[in-house]
Amino acid sequence: MALFLSTHTNKIDKKGRVSVPARFRSILTERGYGAIVLFPSFEGNAINACDMGVMEGLLERIGGFDPFSEDRESDADVLMAEATELPIDGDGRIIIPLTMLEQLGIEGECIFAGRGDSFQIWRPADFEDRMKAVKERARLKRSSGGSLGGANNE
Amino acid sequence: MALFLSTHTNKIDKKGRVSVPARFRSILTERGYGAIVLFPSFEGNAINACDMGVMEGLLERIGGFDPFSEDRESDADVLMAEATELPIDGDGRIIIPLTMLEQLGIEGECIFAGRGDSFQIWRPADFEDRMKAVKERARLKRSSGGSLGGANNE
């Protein structure tokens, strides 16, 4: 399956519209989706983006609606409440909810960063910072004999 | 299947009418329903909302009517007794029973919060509180190796 790779910087116009990178769009289409789902990253410094299939899988894992069960993860509920499904318009654009943009201080442009099976949206300055940090961490790990350091998480 | 995602804040007019978010309506229509079922949440601080199909599935899991069985949970009976089916009018609105609104102290406006296969209706202030609380809990859990496997990892 095709993966979301590379990073792209696109502009956000005054109506809040942003072009989803063409390559990302084609991957979504390939998977059968014409919309993307956004939700805040756990750390709160980026937006996670995936397709509806990922959300459905998540719901399946936490179990369906059961009003008597206490064990349904309440953080999963928050996730569902904070997530939004955005249709991709005829020109390949989405409108990122203002609340998300404000939360991250995104203005004017943003970065789409591939993550393999999903991707993230960043404020350019924050993304650079993070890249630096991750590279530095990888360098340290390498000198102490790590294995393929950043391949999985973060 | 489309999921109920995101949160919407809508006004309740003096006649008690509230617009069901258009996206939620379209999902219900997609599933073949023109009405929604409401009943108090277990914790009592929100209203659960779903379609009749979900209620039927719920009943099935609980166990249908059996005059010789005592083991059917009385909770289930209460649930069915407290539930009401509300038609969605031509403009996409419902009228939430006054008793429910009073119980929750809802006045003027309410929040529709997606939960995947269902959604909830909240008093805005209570919803915010809950979001904060759950996020905090998730943060703590995470620092000590929480669940929800990489789905919400940064």
Add this chain to the structure above:
DNA sequence: TGGGATTACATGGAATATCATGGAAATATT
């Protein structure tokens, strides 16, 4: 392998449609 032609893409603005919401009219209830 240049370099011109063509296409794909991101972006801006304008036209159009949808949505939430308030009030009035019509219908039902008692």
Add this chain to the structure above:
DNA sequence: AATATTTCCATGATATTCCATGTAATCCCA
């Protein structure tokens, strides 16, 4: 008849669709 409930209509705000354009990438053929 009086009141409550439901249906219908109007409207401002918001979101979506449509079209135009500059630019960058790709193609193509001499």
